[in-house]
Amino acid sequence: MSPAMAFLWRDFRIAWSYRASFLFQAGSLVFSLVSLRFVADLFGQASPHGLAEYGGDYFSFVSLGMGLSLLAYPVTKSFAQGVRAAQVTGTFEAMLTTRTSPVAVVFYSGLYPILVACVELAAMWGIAAFALGAEFHIADLPLVLLVLALTLAILVGIGLCSAAFAIAFKQNEPLTNAFLAGSILLSGIMYPTSVLPGWLERIAFLLPLTHAVELTRALFIEGASTSSVGVHFAALAGFAVLLPVGFLVLQHSITWARRSGSLSQY
Amino acid sequence: MTGPMVELRGLQKAFPEQSLARVLRLRRGPSAMRQVLRGVDLTVNRGDFLALLGANGVGKTTVLKIIATLLLPDAGTARVLGEDVRTGRATAARYVGYVMADERSFHWRLTAEENLLFFAHLDRLPPGEARARVRELLARLDLDSAARKPFGQFSTGMKQRLAVARALLKRPHVLLMDEPTRSIDPAHAAAVWQLVQDEVAAVDGCLVVVTHQVQEALSLCTRVAILADGQVALDTNTDAMERYAGRLSGLSLSVRSLPSGGLERLRAVPGVRDVRIASQVGGELFLEIWTADGDLPLAGLMSEITGMGAAVCSLQRATPLHAVVERLLVPTGQEVGS
Numbered sequence: 001m002s003p004a005m006a007f008l009w010r011d012f013r014i015a016w017s018y019r020a021s022f023l024f025q026a027g028s029l030v031f032s033l034v035s036l037r038f039v040a041d042l043f044g045q046a047s048p049h050g051l052a053e054y055g056g057d058y059f060s061f062v063s064l065g066m067g068l069s070l071l072a073y074p075v076t077k078s079f080a081q082g083v084r085a086a087q088v089t090g091t092f093e094a095m096l097t098t099r100t101s102p103v104a105v106v107f108y109s110g111l112y113p114i115l116v117a118c119v120e121l122a123a124m125w126g127i128a129a130f131a132l133g134a135e136f137h138i139a140d141l142p143l144v145l146l147v148l149a150l151t152l153a154i155l156v157g158i159g160l161c162s163a164a165f166a167i168a169f170k171q172n173e174p175l176t177n178a179f180l181a182g183s184i185l186l187s188g189i190m191y192p193t194s195v196l197p198g199w200l201e202r203i204a205f206l207l208p209l210t211h212a213v214e215l216t217r218a219l220f221i222e223g224a225s226t227s228s229v230g231v232h233f234a235a236l237a238g239f240a241v242l243l244p245v246g247f248l249v250l251q252h253s254i255t256w257a258r259r260s261g262s263l264s265q266y
Numbered sequence: 267m268t269g270p271m272v273e274l275r276g277l278q279k280a281f282p283e284q285s286l287a288r289v290l291r292l293r294r295g296p297s298a299m300r301q302v303l304r305g306v307d308l309t310v311n312r313g314d315f316l317a318l319l320g321a322n323g324v325g326k327t328t329v330l331k332i333i334a335t336l337l338l339p340d341a342g343t344a345r346v347l348g349e350d351v352r353t354g355r356a357t358a359a360r361y362v363g364y365v366m367a368d369e370r371s372f373h374w375r376l377t378a379e380e381n382l383l384f385f386a387h388l389d390r391l392p393p394g395e396a397r398a399r400v401r402e403l404l405a406r407l408d409l410d411s412a413a414r415k416p417f418g419q420f421s422t423g424m425k426q427r428l429a430v431a432r433a434l435l436k437r438p439h440v441l442l443m444d445e446p447t448r449s450i451d452p453a454h455a456a457a458v459w460q461l462v463q464d465e466v467a468a469v470d471g472c473l474v475v476v477t478h479q480v481q482e483a484l485s486l487c488t489r490v491a492i493l494a495d496g497q498v499a500l501d502t503n504t505d506a507m508e509r510y511a512g513r514l515s516g517l518s519l520s521v522r523s524l525p526s527g528g529l530e531r532l533r534a535v536p537g538v539r540d541v542r543i544a545s546q547v548g549g550e551l552f553l554e555i556w557t558a559d560g561d562l563p564l565a566g567l568m569s570e571i572t573g574m575g576a577a578v579c580s581l582q583r584a585t586p587l588h589a590v591v592e593r594l595l596v597p598t599g600q601e602v603g604s
Binding site for chain 2: 001002003005006009010013014017089090091093094095096097098099100101105255258259260261263
């Protein structure tokens, strides 16, 4: 078994040992979706004009946005949470004495929550489309997968920087929370960015999730505008530099912690 | 692989001073540094069984962590099988096994077997070999009947034995052990040492062990290095140490709920020369008691301890390490504490 598989297997076994929580997590997804369906039914009668360029169906619009925001939280948090849990239980130091490199140990620590988040995302969009009436129409599957891969890469990069902070300072950093809160507010998760004041809309453009959400809607919803796809794709590809940056910052942080003697502390 | 297995030259390491004011964030600015290692020179060769002794906080664990690449030295060099630890982490990770002092360092919801398999996979053991190795080590350490038990249900001694098994998974050539039998009963401690001797001999490797138990160091090791003032103050064979240790008498005692000032009261018991704290596990304090020659002052000690409201958890006759260290370090002809 490879080290990556060993981490996935370990985290599944630990998650499964809390069976009630494991099952409730899956159930909560359905509750969230059904709630969104009712909200959409309410808005559907009003036909808000801002939704016209997204095909006009609020449920399709919001379930795509919510899906990506639900992906963002575990992916950006999982590495730092994995590191902190390992630091506190004392397993971090033990893992660092194995043949698996320290950077790989941190990266693999976050794999299981990310895998679960991806499965939940697929399940959420599947249930939305097949059970709750979302009007998805995927014309270009490879492009959709590329956009999702880029989004994941960006979020992983941010998550690795957060883990680097946790290693260096033995606490979770506040910037990821600010990024997540800012993204929920400004990235067009629940409403189009066009409803924001102009200056906030410009700030929204600086958030990678804004482009991921816009691209996903353009590629998933029949009748959605595709005029800005090129711009959003270029922006998303540019933000993907955060992935190698994340690995570099993490490597630097581990070396710093080995030098300062804080690698073993919690 | 020729040459020394571990070679430390002029090793220095300092850590930021931890004060209550800093922990509570009442004081900011650069931390004062505490120099722990001030130029450690040490060579460990193939076949060496080296006991690293010294007072608490003298830097024994720091030396082990540098060899295991968990720490980088500030100055000097540390080589494992010829590779500098600054650049050769892969070599150290492949050939060094480390039994850490913190025996809690496992996943509490996983069984003993699952825990060991996890670490075996991180050490890149092929799946079949990993399973066989895990079963073999669990059996040798008398943990096979508890293999399917969650780690959280293990006693402290069982946890320590599992930590030994983990370090041995990859058949290390350099085995580092930090107080590995502190909470293990004598019968299981003997099994641990037998396994360690077999494993080190099988790969023609070496052992560096930090221990506070003089008898353990004398019976297992061929060499003793004493750390004092951040340096190796003495590097000798165990015969030389035995000449001193054989003439010293004392007790190893673990207590709970010892109030502040308790050590001073125990030092004042007639027949007691000195009392030091060897280590602490949870609320249990392990004490080394150096006694005068003749009868052991058991009655006086018990009466004093119970009088303070503390409870004795274990007691055994043992040579006090700090007395041995002090005697070995004084210039020839002088006696300390006599």
